[in-house]
Amino acid sequence: MSPGPDAGDGVELVVLLDEGGRAIGSTAKAGVHHADTPLHLAFSCYLFDDRGRLLLTRRALHKPTWPGAWTNSVCGHPAPGEDVHNAVRRRVLAEVGARAEGVRLLLPRFRYRAVMANGVVENEMCPVLVATTADPLAPDPEEVAEARWTDWGAFRAGVLDGSREVSPWCRDQVRQLPADPLAAGAQPVSALPPALRDLR
DSSP states (O other): OOOOSBOSSSOBEEEEEOTTSOEEEEEEGGGSOSTTOOOEEOEEEEEEOTTSEEEEEEEOTTOSSSTTOEEOSEEEOOOTTOOHHHHHHHHHHHHHSOOOEEEEEEETTOEEEEEOTTSOEEEEEOOEEEEEOOSOOOOOTTTEEEEEEEEHHHHHHHHHHTOSOOOHHHHHHHHHSOSOTTTSOOOOGGGSOHHHHTOO
């Protein structure tokens, strides 16, 4: 059973990590991103419909990191003690109003650091997962400015040749993802950072 995403007082928490991916504490999500952002736990999900199209989303314009950037379907942070597959299901439902089915781990060791022009830093161990949905979308405007279904092959080609502008983590993830994520086998949970791998 996964815990809720907050500390019981409405404060959403993120898991802080050491360089080996072990949990060393938690902090409020609202204040974690700044010029010296500590290494913390996150995830990215690529959500596909029953026609094999990718859900591409544009980040809400008021978000503190990469506002307005086009990116993968859903990003989020597992709560302390929360399995990453359950975290994906929770955030897909919260952000785009759909149920994530067939959640599979594809890039268990993905990590990135990126710096915005204003000096705000993203610094995450961010496993990448894929899922499907047949539900209609109901994006939360607090998270998503726009959402559209797009052909995966064309999207991937545009990212790889530089003609498609996306968030820095999405760009690096697409470079590492298999050419056909829906056909790729799931990677083992044992490859996840220690903060996640012993929870299933």
